[in-house]
Structure formats: C-alpha cells, structure tokens
Amino acid sequence: MPTPVPTLLVLDADPLPRLGRLTGRARVVHTDAAALAERLPAADVLLVWDFTSHAVREAWPGEGPRPRWVHTASTGVDHLMCPELAACDTVVTNARGIFDQPVAEYVAALVLAIAKDLPRTLDLQRARTWWHRETRRLAGTRACVIGSGPVGRTIARTLKALDVTTALVGRVPCTGIHGPDDLDRLMSRADWVIAAAPLTERTRGMFDLRRFGVMQPSAHFINVGRGGLVVEDALAEALSRRWIAGAALDVFADEPLTPESPLWRVPGLIVSPHMSGDAVGRHDELGVQFVELFERWTAGRPLVNVVDKRRGYVPGH
Amino acid sequence: MPTPVPTLLVLDADPLPRLGRLTGRARVVHTDAAALAERLPAADVLLVWDFTSHAVREAWPGEGPRPRWVHTASTGVDHLMCPELAACDTVVTNARGIFDQPVAEYVAALVLAIAKDLPRTLDLQRARTWWHRETRRLAGTRACVIGSGPVGRTIARTLKALDVTTALVGRVPCTGIHGPDDLDRLMSRADWVIAAAPLTERTRGMFDLRRFGVMQPSAHFINVGRGGLVVEDALAEALSRRWIAGAALDVFADEPLTPESPLWRVPGLIVSPHMSGDAVGRHDELGVQFVELFERWTAGRPLVNVVDKRRGYVPGH
Secondary structure: OOOOOOEEEEEOOOOOOOOHHHEOOEEEEEEOHHHHHHHHHHOOEEEEOOOOOOHHHHHOOOOOOOOOEEEEOOOOOOOOOOHHHHHOOOEEEOOOOOOHHHHHHHHHHHHHHHHOOHHHHHHHHHOOOOOOOOEOOOOOOEEEEEOOOHHHHHHHHHHHHOOOEEEEEOOOOEOOEEOHHHHHHHHHHOOEEEEOOOOOOOOOOOEOHHHHHHOOOOOEEEEOOOHHHEOHHHHHHHHHOOOOOEEEEOOOOOOOOOOOOHHHHOOOEEEOOOOOOOEOOHHHHHHHHHHHHHHHHHOOOOOOOEOEOOOOEOOOO | OOOOOOEEEEEOOOOOOOOHHHEOOEEEEEEOHHHHHHHHHHOOEEEEOOOOOOHHHHHOOOOOOOOOEEEEOOOOOOOOOOHHHHHOOOEEEOOOOOOHHHHHHHHHHHHHHHHOOHHHHHHHHHOOOOOOOOEOOOOOOEEEEEOOOHHHHHHHHHHHHOOOEEEEEOOOOEOOEEOHHHHHHHHHHOOEEEEOOOOOOOOOOOEOHHHHHHOOOOOEEEEOOOHHHEOHHHHHHHHHOOOOOEEEEOOOOOOOOOOOOHHHHOOOEEEOOOOOOOEOOHHHHHHHHHHHHHHHHHHOOOOOOEOEOOOOEOOOO
C-alpha cells in the first residue's frame, strides 16, 4: 500500500519556489495570506516562502488539526512565532546557512565604505569636485558583533580576515563568545558595533539611548539583524547629538519604510532595504534546502535547522 | 674630527615631515619646486616629500654635483624619473610598504560596494525609495590583479581573504605570479580587473580598447596604480558601449581632474581623488621610514627600498 502523499501548503511569494523534485511526493497547495487560515488545518507541512509575511502568526490555529512541520525560507522566525505555535508540537525549521556569507559581505562592504569615506566620494563626484582626504585604515580597528549564530560568526570571521579585532557576543558565554555582561564594555571600545541577533523578547529594543551613549564618538553602529533590536528614535538622537559618528540600518521596525519616514534623512545614517542577505541565486538555494529537508522528513530522519521555539532561533553552533 | 653633517634638501608639501630626530645630524634645507634646480647641486640627499610634484624631473642636473641619494615619500617614481637621474649613480629609494594595506582595503571597499550595489542604495535613500534588490555574492568571483609588487600582492591577499579567486600578473612569471602572456586570458575570465602596476614605458597605456574588449560584459575595472596605465577615452568608450559593467578610477593621466573633465560623468564610472593609499597617520609613518633610511645611509649600511631606475620600481619581493 503506497504511503499517503503529504499535503504541502506554500505561503507564496514571487518567484515561486522550484519544487519540481517533489512531484508525486507531495500534494502542493499554494496559498496567499488571506486563504492561509482556512487551508492550514488540511496541511501536513507549511513552507513559508514569503518570509516578509506575518500571516502565519495571525492564522495559526489555537487547536485542532495543523501542520506537523513549518519551514521558513529565512533565518529569523520572529515574523511567524506566536504563543500557539510555540506551545504546540509542530516542528519549525529555518534557512540557516543560506544568508550567512552574503550578510557578512554586506557588513564588510558597509564597514569598508565608511572607513574609506566612499559615500562622500560619490557626492564629490556628482559635484565634479576633487577633494583629497585621508581615510581610515580598517586593519587594527575593533568590532563588536552581537549575535553568535551562523550570521554573527560569519561576520566575525570576515572582519577578522580584514585584520579587524573582533569580539562576538551571544546569549550564553562560551569559548570565543562573550556573554551579555560583557556587552557594554565591548561596545565602549569598539569602532564598529554590529547587530546580528535574532529578535526575541530578550533582544527587543536592546540598542537604546543608554547603549548608544556607551559607544565612542568615532564609532559606527550597523544593524543587519532585525529592526526591533534598535530603538530607532534613540539611534536618531545619538546621531544628531554626535554621540556616535554614523550608522547603517538594513532592517527596520516597520518595513518597508514609507517615503514619509524620518529615517531616510537622519544625518550620518545609511538606509538600505533589508537586502543584506539576499544574493543572486538565493531562491534556488532556498528551494534546494527545503527539498532536502522534505526528503529527510518523509524518510523519518531527524530534521536539521530546528528552531528552539521558546528562544526564537536555532540553538548551538 | 667630526664627520661633516650632510645637507638634506626637502621638496616640501603640507604637512612638513617630522625630522626632529635628525637635528644636528643633517643640515635640513626646505625648498619649493621653483628653487629646486638652484639648490640641488649643494644637497647630499633629496627627500621628495611632495610626491605629487614633477619638479625633480625638470630640475635634475645633467652633470656636475648632485645628491647621492633621492628618497620619495611615494610608491611610484614615475613623477621624478628622467634619463639623467636614471643614468647617474644617485640611489633612489621609495616608500615601499606604507601604502600597501590602505590601497588593498580601498580596493576591497570598491569591489564590495559594487558587488552590493551600494552607490545605488545611496541614490535610492536620497530619493526616499525602498527598492529591494538581490546583489552579488563576492565569494567565488574571480579577480585579476596587475602589478606584483607589495601593493598588488597585498590586494591579492586581501581579496583571497574574502574568498575571491585571485590571479596576480607581473612583468616576469614566477611562483604564484603570472607573466604578461597570461594577461588577456586572465582578464577574459575575471569579474574584477585591478590595475596596481607601476607606470613605466612597458605599462603606459596597457589598458586600451582592445584589452577592455577582452573583458566580460559583467566585469569591472579598477585602477589604483597610475593614471597613465589606462587609455581613458578607451575606458569611457568601453563603458558607454557596455563592453564592461563598470569601473573605478582613483588615478588619472592628469591630476587633479578639472571640473570640466568628462570623466566625472561617464556612466558606470566611480571617480576618486588619488587617495586609495592615504590613510590617517601616513605622514608620521613616512617620516619614520625616511629617518630610518637616513640612519642607514649615514652609517654606511645598505639602503632598502632601492628603486631599479631603469625598470622604474623596486624589484623582487
């Protein structure tokens, strides 16, 4: 007797995932956010392909039938976690590994562009103005990377390769990773403070006015984690008071930023549209990763990239 | 009997070199370009502190008394070499080592900024426009670095640290360094072609329309060597015909660029004011380096960083 074919519900985004390899092995049902709640009870597996959507959080059933496994094509899970999902026995997995190197390269791009004063060079070019400046040597500067998961560790490795003295801060201190108690001290010495932590109840708003006050006036703050890590008004204030020299945000509390957002025009702030991890080819990589996990799941082998639903991220290294 | 104190002639620029350690050990005479020719015959040593000046080339005496040693606070010597200086027994040294890492970091900044589409992100921020894009993964791309001196080698090492597959091209092939015969082949495969060669009669104009035609349409060209390596009109043409995807020039045939130069507005071209090697603190480093060489010279010990005057650079690794 053939095994029943599981129903795979896909919360879609453009472009659709390439799931051809699952033909005949899954009944694939596509849904948008509006139909999600209605379709969830009949699904065995939910693939959250549209990882910008908060629909899962709102649609997740409090009781009754539900998917046994949810996979999100993202590193963060803050957009889908809710008390009901955390409490039930549904397994949640994420796209750990796909975004690490692109995010790390993006951080290196920002750090080097700032050290070498590239934004001003582009402004001067527009003004046809030859103005020679001396710029900073990156080697020998100090970075403090907050978030000790694969993204944070890859950022640290990349900065170290550029001879930046880099400290990594995680939730729990262990070899090579500082605990939260060291954060203020490390931030106060750093030239570059880089946020790459997951958004959890512990990390929400952790970069507030007090923390920016700890930083050196010559230092820069970069956020490639989640917008909610930062009290945005406090960052704007720290920049306008020149408590810190500059900042770059790739993520925001409310995305996308509207044209009316004051953040576009905060002096010393570089704004980018949540793209640090999104390299050409990622959709294929995300699709391949999901298909591999699906094959493990149907074979009854243990899944990898399993999120600790209470902590809100995949624990361990 | 005390040794006679040598006369050190300094072709100045702002800020003056800190030569306090030479007090009593050299008679230091400062000069501008206009008085150089008159003062050269009485000098034992010439320090070319103003390395943007071409005055030495014009003022060097064809015969008669002249400095026995010329040091330039730069890597390149094209601004001072002339047949008379090349033919005489005066030793020429350069500032080998001071600029390597800053130039390499500057190249990494350009490569990463281009890969991550940072100039467009800054434009979009100015327009308050949230436009998410996928950008390039730098790791796994290919670079071809032309110039196998310390600057080129440091660029190659830095790009390799970012997981860029990097080939180095020099005048003479040896272990780890390709010869000129491999240049076209390597350029045709490269995502990043980076010019860091000295300007000599062999290298002048080596990047011409034919060479840009060899490159991939997705590739970028970066020049941090000397402006004269590039046929600038050809580069502008290659860019406007989209033979290559973009370029960045930090050096130009005529510097500074005037506001009238068409190069400021070539689509796809980033223009910067010959600053790639100039990190904060370099004047101190250049001063210390010269004083150390001066101490060698007065002690009769062999100088280092000795330029092969016919080749136009310091040979060997």
